[in-house]
Amino acid sequence: MANFTLHHLLLCLLLFAAPLVAFATSTPDDFLQCLSLHSGNASAISKLVYTPINSSYSSVLDITIENLRFLTPSAPKPNYIVTPLDVSHVQAAIICSQQYGLQMRTRSGGHDYEGLSYLSEVPFVILDMANLRSISVDVEDKTAWVQSGATVGELYYRIAEKSKTLGFPAGLCPTVGVGGHFSGGGYGTLLRKYGLAADNVIDAQLVDAQGRLLDRESMGEDLFWAIRGGGGGSFGVVVSWKVKLVPVPSTVTVFTILRTLEQNATKLVHQWQLVANKLPDDLFIRLILQSYNSGPNGTRTMQAIFQTLYLGGVDSLLEVTRSSFPELNVTRQDCTEMSWIESVVYFAGFPSGTPLEILLNRSSNTKTFFKNKSDYVREPIPESG
Ligand SMILES: Cc1cc2nc3c(=O)[nH]c(=O)nc-3n(C[C@H](O)[C@H](O)[C@H](O)COP(=O)(O)OP(=O)(O)OC[C@H]3O[C@@H](n4cnc5c(N)ncnc54)[C@H](O)[C@@H]3O)c2cc1C
Missing domain, CATH: 3.30.465.10 (Uridine Diphospho-n-acetylenolpyruvylglucosamine Reductase; domain 3)
Incomplete structure (x- = not known):
């Protein structure tokens, strides 16, 4: 038994050690040659690979890092960034990363909460999919x-x-x-x-x-x-x-209703929990809770934001909200009819009238430091909660 374990331990050590040795003894040229060898479009490959000595390495690396927590000089940096133009470049990156003992991180939009698409504790390559976006x-x-x-x-x-x-x-x-x-x-x-x-x-x-x-x-x-x-x-x-x-219908309706604690937010939030999942499927009402400074002397309170997309016109939306969530007291003035694509721009937080082309802007200009975690509420939180 002891021999069996030792044998396996050695085998594991060998298996895991081999790629590291390959990386330690290889040069950037070896990795590039490997990529050229395995890609259908060998002449293009050197233009698609960035190493820390390239002047554009940092801008290519940083452009889709969404979380400012990881946009720091001390964050681990990749040995290579490969930006494939076709499938053969993806295949080559996978094969060569293995061959040279490099971990591969795949990045599409870079919005991973913990930066998993562009960080690693061991030598690594980022496969950045930005060019593959047809x-x-x-x-x-x-x-x-x-x-x-x-x-x-x-x-x-x-x-x-x-x-x-x-x-x-x-x-x-x-x-x-x-x-x-x-x-x-x-x-x-x-x-x-x-x-x-x-x-x-x-x-x-x-x-x-x-x-x-x-x-x-x-x-x-x-x-x-x-x-x-x-x-x-x-x-x-x-x-x-x-x-x-x-x-989607050619006309949808949106509204955003704000209520502070003083405006009955607690009861509304409680009621929302009871109705939001039972509304007709055409009606989506999301709730955002945030702190809010009311009054000139900045009294702190909580604000509940009810934001809605309804797949239909304002008349039928008002009928639905009156019968299923009357407490919210939605009025015609709260509502705006628009096309579905305009509602996308609305929910992305852009002001009314923003050109639809804003959706083609690939890099967010609202990068922040954040720590996020998602969970599901299975039981309504009681009103006292
Ligand atoms: C500001 C912000 C707003 C968000 N809004 C929403 C929202 O409204 N709804 C929602 O559901 N989620 C939302 N999210 C969460 C988001 O959907 C996830 O973080 C998602 O994984 C991001 O995808 P990405 O391609 O941008 O991220 P990346 O960081 O590029 O990748 C995320 C993960 O997927 C892997 N991956 C990426 N591309 C590939 C690929 N081609 N093949 C295999 N694996 C791949 C990466 O390795 C990494 O593990 C939001 C996140 C942020 C930061």
């Missing part, structure tokens, strides 16, 4: 192929460019990347009616750890299930996704 929308078929490096804002924009009555159920923040978002779930204002982004994925192209390009059929249903919610980085690199588009 989107092709098929209105007849009500589907689209979208590459992982696209943002959800770009996807929404390209859909709306072709149809006023098709949309896609994904997140509110337009700069979130399709790659991380779809592989983790992805929820937004259409969630009540159409579920998560991942629920509406019907095919995908994935490069696995052996560098094989697989689609839904060749990867099999188990893996296809896993990449739609299990976090894509655990299973390979998803290059592109085929999604089912969903019908």
Whole structure:
């Protein structure tokens, strides 16, 4: 038994030590040569790889780091950033990272809460999908192929460019990347009616750890299930996704109602918990709670923000809110009718009249320091709570 354990220990040490030795004795040229050897477009590869000695290395690295906690000189930096233009570059990066003992981090939109797409404690390569962001929308078929490096804002924009009555159920923040978002779930204002982004994925192209390009059929249903919610980085690199588009009316209605504690916010929040999940599927009401300074001397209070998307016009919205959430006292003046794509811009927090092209802006100008954690409330919080 002791021999058996020792034997296995040595084997493990050898297996794990080998790549590190490969990296320690290799030079950047070796890695680049490996990439050229394994990619279909060898002449382009050197232009797609950034090392710390390149002048644009820092800007390429920093551009989609969303969390300012990790935008610091002391954050771990990659040995290489590879920005593939086609699938063969992705395959080459996977094969060569293994060969040279480098961990690979895949980054699409860079919105990971803990920076998992661009940080590592061991020598690593970032595979940055930003160049792989084509989107092709098929209105007849009500589907689209979208590459992982696209943002959800770009996807929404390209859909709306072709149809006023098709949309896609994904997140509110337009700069979130399709790659991380779809592989983790992805929820937004259409969630009540159409579920998560991942629920509406019907095919995908994935490069696995052996560098094989697989689609839904060749990867099999188990893996296809896993990449739609299990976090894509655990299973390979998803290059592109085929999604089912969903019908949206040509007119939707939005409102944002603010209520402080003094304006009965506690009771409204409590009531919201009881009704929000029972409203008709066309009605999404989200709640944001935040502290708020009221009055000139800055008295601190809490403010509840009820923000709504309704898939229909204002008249029927008022009927629904009067019967299902009368306490909120929604009035016609609170409501604005618009197109679905305008509601995307509204929920992204831009002022009314902002051109739709803002959705094509890939880098967020509201980067902050943050620590986020999501959870689900299964039991309503009592009013005293
Ligand atoms: C400001 C902000 C707003 C947000 N709003 C919403 C929202 O409204 N709704 C919602 O559901 N979520 C929201 N999120 C969370 C967001 O959906 C997730 O953080 C998501 O994983 C980000 O995807 P990304 O491609 O931008 O991130 P990345 O940091 O690029 O990647 C996230 C993870 O996915 C992996 N990954 C990325 N690309 C690929 C790929 N092509 N193949 C395999 N693995 C890959 C990465 O390695 C990493 O582990 C928000 C996050 C932020 C920071």
